[in-house]
Amino acid sequence: MALRLYTFWRSQAAYRVRIALAIKGLSYDSEYIDLLKGRQFDDAYARLNPGHAVPTLVDGDSPPLTESVAIIEYLEEMQPEPPLLPSDRRLRAHARAIAQMFVADTHPFIVPRVRKYLEKELGLDEAARTRWLRHWQETGARAVETVLSRDSRTGKFCVGDRPTLADLCLVPHFTSAMMLYDCDLGAFPTCRRIFDACMALDAFASTHPTKQPDYAPH
């Protein structure tokens, strides 16, 4: 049965899942949910995803799948090849931990609902909002750089020499950071090297936000 992905060009979480689908070679239909226009609150979409977030993946007639990490683990179990997690248990934990450093410790602070709260509820001006974004994005990236730069398990990619769940989170993080503020990738040399290695692969390049049909810079 067909896969249908609810996505938005600028969403880090949707980009993670697009990369996973591309690496697995799985075809899917796309539905575009414009988070900047508040389409995630439309009744029809809220029924699929009560967290009002993208992505959502619908696989045939079963209940919708939400949360990027859960979706990627699902795809990994559905179609194990090529793998997005190493086979060794400790390496799997390492890849999942790096992924969570982005997903749970870094990305939450820049999602649209948080930026709206900063502006509407706290009355922060644009400069203060940008300081917030930059602070949390760089705090998270510095922690990941520290881990990757000194861990002997770091290879061409975050864990060894093939892309894993960790890289699926690293690339969207830096992609967003470069779109949102003047992020200097040079401050994160190991991350930058891995980012470049990923972007040389079609699965990462072809699913980039700027390659999406709903891409709408302003």
Place this chain on the structure above:
Amino acid sequence: MALRLYTFWRSQAAYRVRIALAIKGLSYDSEYIDLLKGRQFDDAYARLNPGHAVPTLVDGDSPPLTESVAIIEYLEEMQPEPPLLPSDRRLRAHARAIAQMFVADTHPFIVPRVRKYLEKELGLDEAARTRWLRHWQETGARAVETVLSRDSRTGKFCVGDRPTLADLCLVPHFTSAMMLYDCDLGAFPTCRRIFDACMALDAFASTHPTKQPDYAPH
């Protein structure tokens, strides 16, 4: 080889892992990292966990494991019984998605470093900080309540009739919410029923923050 857990009584993420270890019947030594005193920034601990967070799990002489979800997936692979994820792929994704609704969409907004930024960088008074905590904790809990209350897969616990990763995140969320502000569990009837079912189990009750040797209310 021995397991050593770096934990803090008040940390939601550490509580998740303590429950997992208890359900699996795994014994471990504890090291207490007082986040309120900034011990997560001590050099020795920062070498184990460059994200300056708890928990960290050390399993013998291998590199430290970080990030609660990655640690719990590791324990699940190391000792599959009793399982913390259902065997069906779609149910596994559902349990992981509910877990991420807490871990990535709700919990990040109340960790100590964020509360410090709100106070020191944004100059928010205690009332505004409490509004922030309450807003994000209740937004997250409402989304989970919506999912659980209408999903036919909800059972005695979040997914079916045995505790999963989802419950390991639900209980610490509400435990923290009740400690941090005047959270009314009655507003989340499905979550409350599941919370009560979990707390009737020794694995959840015996690992509760108030049962920890480092518990220090103020």
